[in-house]
Structure formats: structure tokens, C-alpha cells
Amino acid sequence: MARPRLLLATALAIVAVAVFAGLALAGPALQASPANVAAGGKLYDKWWTASPGAAAPTGDHPLWSTQTTNTRKGLDTWRCKECHGWDYLGKDGAYGSGSHRTGFAGVIEAGKSKTAAQLVAILKGASNPRHNFSPQLSDASLANLAAFLKEGLYDTKGVVDYPTRKPLNADMSRGRTSYGSTCAPCHGADGTKLNFGSEKDPEFIGTLAASNPQEFLHKVRAGQPGAAMPSAFESGWTLQDSANVLAFAQTLPIKAPAAPVAAVLPKTGGTSAPLLALALVGLGLAAAGWAVRRGVVRLTR
Ligand code: HEC
Numbered sequence: 001m002a003r004p005r006l007l008l009a010t011a012l013a014i015v016a017v018a019v020f021a022g023l024a025l026a027g028p029a030l031q032a033s034p035a036n037v038a039a040g041g042k043l044y045d046k047w048w049t050a051s052p053g054a055a056a057p058t059g060d061h062p063l064w065s066t067q068t069t070n071t072r073k074g075l076d077t078w079r080c081k082e083c084h085g086w087d088y089l090g091k092d093g094a095y096g097s098g099s100h101r102t103g104f105a106g107v108i109e110a111g112k113s114k115t116a117a118q119l120v121a122i123l124k125g126a127s128n129p130r131h132n133f134s135p136q137l138s139d140a141s142l143a144n145l146a147a148f149l150k151e152g153l154y155d156t157k158g159v160v161d162y163p164t165r166k167p168l169n170a171d172m173s174r175g176r177t178s179y180g181s182t183c184a185p186c187h188g189a190d191g192t193k194l195n196f197g198s199e200k201d202p203e204f205i206g207t208l209a210a211s212n213p214q215e216f217l218h219k220v221r222a223g224q225p226g227a228a229m230p231s232a233f234e235s236g237w238t239l240q241d242s243a244n245v246l247a248f249a250q251t252l253p254i255k256a257p258a259a260p261v262a263a264v265l266p267k268t269g270g271t272s273a274p275l276l277a278l279a280l281v282g283l284g285l286a287a288a289g290w291a292v293r294r295g296v297v298r299l300t301r
């Protein structure tokens, strides 16, 4: 009877190993990938641009009328960041005062204490039927939002000094190196190659870094919705790496660089006339010189 017992023991051991291996494999698979966290961060920023196939919402968000302090209308009222902040702190953060104030709570505590499934339920209206995004967003997008809330949030007050808007502990020379290799190809060495504002009221890397470091950090970490901009989550950057780039970006120009004279000539009638006259005089002198030289050449021939 030794044989069957040995066989049974072997079979049990194989099953045990298989179950153990299965659990070990399932473990990491339960955690969100950096790509999921980055996708969720872009949805938090502007979900209808970040979600393929999602239509832009119309009218105001159903919860918007429960506050009166933020007077924006329409699309803005549907962005997670408009109600919960770039710092995820809602009324306890940068949006606690000023034109963005709504009085709505932050999401940082929920990100820490709730499970991904509970967060998805909140986004489907479980705690408040007016907070239901399931008509607009797919289950995959809602799962990405939950992944971002669980793994992408950070304590902004530990990274940015709110009164001065400067990063608290940043290595600017490391930031310069990272900026040069990662950001400059698209944004230009001085950050003025892409203008997010208008021609009259330009907004560059430097402008946003100086005025809204929390938004800057969010976009560097998650990427820009609808743009091919890389995400620090996906590049494997630490929060410190992003803070270093913020420190360097705050040294970049916040206004448009002075345009070269030649480029403004056709538009500025006032200054172009004297300059044109000067150019004509110059041309005349050059022509005279040429004629004289030709004359001299001819005389000696
Ligand atoms: C129009 C404003 C508004 C928008 C837009 C909005 N929320 Fe909310 N959110 C609220 C309010 C108000 C609550 C509290 C709801 C309640 O009564 O339970 C809340 C609650 C939450 C909570 C739970 C917080 C807690 O501590 O229990 C999470 C998480 C959350 N929102 C995430 C999001 C995400 C992600 C988005 C974007 C898809 C979003 N919200 C968009 C207003 C908004």
C-alpha cells in the first residue's frame, strides 16, 4: 500500500505547487500597470479627450448646481480636476480659494482608504447618483481612473511650497538634464516652441511651471490628454525626477521671446518705412560701389 500513498502525496504536492505558483502569478497581475495609471491620470485631467470614443458632454455636470462659487459653465464643469483639484485636495488645497473654489472634497483620502472596486462604484454613482460617469466612460476607463486614484496620487504639500509655488527639495541641474533630453525635442530648449495659450496671451512650459506647479506636475506625471507627450509613470521617473524638471522649468521664459526685427517688418507699418528707406540707401551705396569698381576694372583693361 506504499505505492498509492506515494502517488497521492506526489499528486497533492503538484497541486500545492500549482496553486502557489498561480497565486504568485495572480498577485502582481492585480496591481495596475504604469500605463493604466497614466491613462487614468489623463482621464482625470480631461476624460473626453483622453478616452477613445467618448463624446464631449453637454451642459453642466449634474452636481455643478450644488455650488455657486465657481462660475465656469459647460465642459470645464465635467473635469475631475475642476471639482477635486490638480492637488487632489479639493477644498483643502489650491482650489480652496479663488475662482476655482467649489467647496467639494478632495479624493486623496478615498484613494488611500477605498479599494479599486469601491472607487469604481463611486464613479458609477453608488454614493451619489449624480456622480455617475458610467453613461460616458467605459468600464476600462473607470478602472484606469481607479488605478490612478489608488497609485498615482501624492502629497503635493510635501513637494510644493504653496505660498512661493516653488518645489521644496529639487535638484535643478538634474532637472535641466532631464528637460534637455525628454522635453526639449517637443517644447524647445527654452520651452517656447509649443504655445498652449493664444498668440496674444501665450502660455509656455515656463508660464505654467511658475503659475500652477500642481498642474505642471500632474501633466508631467500622467502626460497630456490627446497629445503624444510621455508620462513620467510610464518612463519610470520618480516623483523627485518630476520635481527636478519643475525646478528647471521655473527658470524658463514665461512670455514670448522678442521677435527678430525682420519678422515684424511686414506687419508694423510705422517702423517699416524708415527701415525700408535705410535699406534702399544701403542698396544704392552698394550699387554705386559696384559701378565704380566695374568702372575701375574697365579703365585698367
Ligand atoms: C461637478 C463636480 C464633480 C466632478 C466633475 C467630479 N466629482 Fe467626484 N465628487 C464630487 C462630489 C460633490 C463628491 C461627494 C459626493 C457624495 O456626496 O458622496 C465627489 C466624490 C468623489 C469621490 C469620493 C470621495 C470620498 O472621500 O468619498 C471620488 C473618489 C471622486 N469623487 C472621484 C472623481 C473622479 C475620478 C472624477 C472624474 C471622472 C470626478 N470625481 C468628477 C464632485 C465631482
Ligand code: HEC
Pocket (backbone or CB within 6 Å): 179, 182, 183, 184, 185, 186, 187, 194, 195, 196, 203, 205, 208, 215, 216, 219, 220, 224, 227, 228, 229, 230, 245, 249
Ligand atoms: C512628443 C512631444 C512632447 C514631449 C516629448 C513632451 N511634450 Fe509636453 N506637450 C506636448 C504637446 C503636443 C502638448 C499640448 C500642447 C497644446 O495643448 O497646445 C504638451 C503639453 C504640455 C503641458 C501642458 C500645458 C497646458 O497648459 O495644457 C506641459 C506642462 C508639458 N507639456 C510639459 C512637458 C514636460 C515637462 C516634458 C518633459 C518631461 C514634456 N512636456 C514632453 C508634447 C510633448
